[in-house]
Amino acid sequence: MKSSVSTIQRPRGQGLVWFVPLAVALALVPIFFNNYYAQQATFVCMYAALALSWNVIGGFTGYPSFSTAAFVGLGAYAGAILQNAGMPMVLAWVAATAVTALFAAVLGYAILRMKGHYFAIGSIAIVESMRLLASSWSSLTGGGEGLNLPIYPGGPDHAGRVFFYAMFVVMIVAAVMSIWLDRSRLGFGLRCVQQNEDAADMVGVNVNASKISAFVLSALFCGTTGAISASWVSYISPPDAFSILMTLKVPVMALLGGAGTVLGPVLGALVFVLVEQTLMSRFLDYSQAMLGLIIVFLIFFLPGGLLGAGVFARISARIARLRGVQA
Amino acid sequence: MSALLRVDGVSRYFGGVAAVSKVSFELTPGEIVGLIGPNGAGKTTLVNLVTGVLRPSAGRVWFEGADVTAQRPWQASRRGLARTFQIVQPFPQMTVLENVAAGALFGGGAASRAEAEDIAMEFLEFVGLTPLAGRSAMSLTLPSRKRLELAKSLAMRPKVLLLDEVNAGLNSAEIGAAIELIRQIAARGVTIMLIEHLMKVVFSLCDRLLVLHHGELIAQGDPRSVAADPAVVKAYLGSKYAAQEQQASAAPAGTAQAPGEQHE
Amino acid sequence: MFLDPQILANGLMLGALYACIAVGFSLVWGVLNVINMMHGSLIILSGYLTFFAWLHLKVNPFLMLLVVSPVLFAFGYALQYGLINRVVSRPVLTTLTLTFGLDMILYNLMNVVFEATPRRIILDLGSLSVGDVVLPNDRLFAMFLALGLTLLLFWVMRSSRAGRAIVAVRMDRDAAALMGIPIRQVYAMTFAIGALMAGACGVLLAITFPVTTNISGLLLGKAFVVCVIGGLGSVPGALVGGLALGLIESYTGTWWGPQTAVLLGFVLMIVLLMTRPTGLLGKAGYE
Structure with missing residues (x-):
């Protein structure tokens, strides 16, 4: 009985079929290819981690968050400031993660009471406010001139590998978190919130605590990623750290992969970075327009994302069939 | 304390208008209580006040001896106070x-x-x-x-289940099945409060009735005596009809029509 | 300090422009439930059109109001009718991302065609001095035009057939549809009016400030803040919000520098979003 019941539920563990080989392939890139490819692979891992994170609040919970760059920027600045104050690099990353998580908890408490459009623009406004704050608070952040970080020793190839594996680990941890979340009590509660917030409240889901937890989980690895990339690039400035473009790109990747699917965002990030590198680098003057076209294409032709589309079509076909049987 | 749920002088105002006004009642374990009243009497508001959807403007709500006036809906359902919409x-x-x-x-x-x-x-x-x-x-x-x-x-x-018009929109066969279902739920030891328009349902199920009118509790007691209460008849059918009823009720009272049967 | 009439005058001139920037954005958001991320770029686009018409064709920028606004109206109508209408009932994430994507295309094309170097129209209309206060005439004209256009929109909403239809759709879309109002056309019309107002703003902006694509995000930010301060989808709200933001920026800008002024605007917006999401004037029908 039970096995027939769960056919409509999203298939569990299916994503691992392609995720594990993909992760292994990525891990081998810096071993077999030169630094340029290692760099691209680092971007894939970074954006995959960010898109997986966004998916927690934007996909599972259904809150249209555009605050990714706020967390990335905060993590970058926290990591940079701590590292410049003499903290060892990896410790600074961990500390930056903690700072970002704490910030997300406080911010979430404040802004998650907004819904829909208000939440969306509230979350964009946070990014803008933090960028302005970073530009004006010169004594701490170096203002508009930005901050330099110590260059990682051992030459560019070695550094490239170190930072690749750092990002790789973050991506894996974010993926494991997503898989856990999908099966957990919290994840189930978040899906209830996404479907009907009042009904979730009524069946006993602590809606506020769940939403704030989701927000913190969605910020956590953004902070780590920001701190790592600050060390990687050895320089940060307000417009790079709190980039409006990034805050949009990341949800687009998640949507491309299939928002709400467990590992779809990884696929979205991979495809996006590949397209960006092959197409946009050739038409440098039109890179933003390309991104715009991708978005328009995605919304009109792939509304469920690469993974979501198939799954959704299958479910709705099934529902239609069952309806036919009933009638 | 024998009461499972105790509502003590609860009021709720919306912009100066009292949707629920100084309502007090108790539910004892195992009973099925009907909450009736004309449309707009404040029945759903009362359920919302009891389950934490709305916060009372005045008064207290007690559940199993604890003050739960300030609870949120999710806390109510974890405590054993469930409802349907x-x-x-x-x-x-x-x-x-x-x-x-x-x-x-x-x-x-x-x-x-x-x-x-x-x-x-x-x-x-x-x-x-x-x-x-x-x-x-x-x-x-x-x-x-x-x-x-x-x-x-x-x-x-749940220990207490508040059913808000579970039968609205159902046909009579479906209602019959629903009555049977509610009876079975009660048999499992769940205390039930039922918001209901259909007197057929109320009379076949309820041990006790509460009547709400303009946010005030105007009568409570066993179904027969509540149905005969002039204030209830007046609330449902208007004062003119009530006066006629009173004259007529000089005749045998056993055949008293349930108030509000006209609703359906 | 509060009474320094020059700061007050600057604030009012700025505020009138902000009101004009926000009113079209607010209309689209209120009626279509779509956050139009292109709004800033539409303003810049018409600013460029005005500038180049002035530079090459020697067209008086004020006259361009009559040319640019209809062009933007048509552009907005086509865009809404052809593209955005298809997803208008989808969640915020979709509509916002779509208009953001369209904005990137427009922004990118403008950068390629017009280049990002700031372009400035120099009219030299002189200035009006009242006591110690100096009021540049171009800004003064722009202020009155901005206020005039905003009030004109208010009047159109109240008295015209199209305006009433828009208000009806805003209040209750389903009821309006039942009464035979063609929703799709009303949506396109609303978006077109939003674009028209952006067009008019672009002209006024080109007269008073240098035009550059770099500030399109800034202008969009102003529209957000004004909308939230004044309340969504209402002309008086946009007017109050615009003037309030103009004054706030003028005073804090003088005291603590322009960056703090902008930051304060955002902080105020976030606080208002949390405490009074319907804005200072509340949320009634679009009037």
Whole structure:
């Protein structure tokens, strides 16, 4: 009985079929290819981690968050400031993660009471406010001139590998978190919130605590990623750290992969970075327009994302069939 | 203290207008109580006040001896105070099974999702939705949605169940089945408060009635005496009719018409 | 300090422009429930059109109001009718992302065609001095035109057939549809009016400030803040919000520098979003 019941539920563990080989392939890139490819692979891992994170609040919970760059920027600045104050690099990353998580908890408490459009623009406004704050608070952040970080020793190839594996680990941890979340009590509660917030409240889901937890989980690895990339690039400035473009790109990747699917965002990030590198680098003057076209294409032709589309079509076909049987 | 739920002088104002005014009543374990009153009497508001959807402007709500006036809805359902909605509130894109499992997991405190699904199957069986367990909630018909709502609330293992017009929109065969279902729920030891327009349902199920009119509790007691109460008749049928009734009731009282039968 | 009439005058001139920037954005958001991320770029586009018409064709920028606004109206109508209408009932994430994507295309094309170097129209209309206060005439004209256009929109909403239809759709879309109002056309019309107002703003902006694509995000930010301060989808709200933001920026800008002024605007917006999401004037029908 039970096995027939769960056919409509999203298939569990299916994503691992392609995720594990993909992760292994990525891990081998810096071993077999030169630094340029290692760099691209680092971007894939970074954006995959960010898109997986966004998916927690934007996909599972259904809150249209555009605050990714706020967390990335905060993590970058926290990591940079701590590292410049003499903290060892990896410790600074961990500390930056903690700072970002704490910030997300406080911010979430404040802004998650907004819904829909208000939440969306509230979350964009946070990014803008933090960028302005970073530009004006010169004594701490170096203002508009930005901050330099110590260059990682051992030459560019070695550094490239170190930072690749750092990002790789973050991506894996974010993926494991997503898989856990999908099966957990919290994840189930978040899906209830996404479907009907009042009904979730009524069946006993602590809606506020769940939403704030989701927000913190969605910020956590953004902070780590920001701190790592600050060390990687050895320089940060307000417009790079709190980039409006990034805050949009990341949800687009998640949507491309299939928002709400467990590992779809990884696929979205991979495809996006590949397209960006092959197409946009050739038409440098039109890179933003390309991104715009991708978005328009995605919304009109792939509304469920690469993974979501198939799954959704299958479910709705099934529902239609069952309806036919009933009638 | 024998009362399971005690509502003590509860009022709620909306912009100066009292939707519920100084209402006090108790529910003792095991009883089925009907909450009746004309449209707009404040019945749903009262349920909202009891379950934490709304905060009372004045008065206290006690559940199992604890002051729960300031509780949130999720706390109410974890305590064992569940409700259904007049307009059903499913999780539309989840399966029927998942909907009920959500109740078992969060409100009912099941230890794991697997256990929650087992409990959910049990209550789907109870309300007769087992064959539809794998369907998405939004694909159900209205009577099935009402049953789903009921199964979801039951999976929370409530001590008190507040049913807000579970029969609205059902035909008479479906209502008969629903009455039977409510009786079975009560037999499991759940205390039930029923908001209902249909006197047929109220009279066949309820041990006691509460009558709300303009936000005030104008009568309570056993169904027969409440139905004969002139204030209740007046509230439902208007004062002119009540005067006629009073003259007529010089005749044998046993045949008293249930007030509000005209509603349906 | 509060009474320094020069700061007050600067604030009012700025505020009138902000009101004009926000009113079209607010209308689209209120009626279509779509956050139009292109709004800033539409303003810049018409600013460029005005500038180049002035530079090459020697067209008086004020006259361009009559040319640019209809062009933007048609552009907005086509865009809404052809593209955005298809997803208008989808969640915020979709509509916002779509208009953001369209904005990137427009922004990118403008950068390629017009280049990002700031372009400035120099009219030299002189200035009006009242006591110590100096009021540049071009800004003064722009202020009155901005206020005039905003009030004109208010009047159109109240008295015209199209305006009433828009208000009806805003209040209750389903009821309006039942009464035979063609929703799709009303949506396109609303978006077109939003674009028209952006067009008019672009002209006024080109007269008073240098035009560059770099500030399109800034202008969009102003529209957000004004909308939230004044309340969504109402002309008086946009007017109050615009003037309030103009004054706030003028005073804090003088005291603590322009960056703090902008930051304060955002902080105020976030606080208002949390405490009074319907804005200072509340949320009634679009009037």
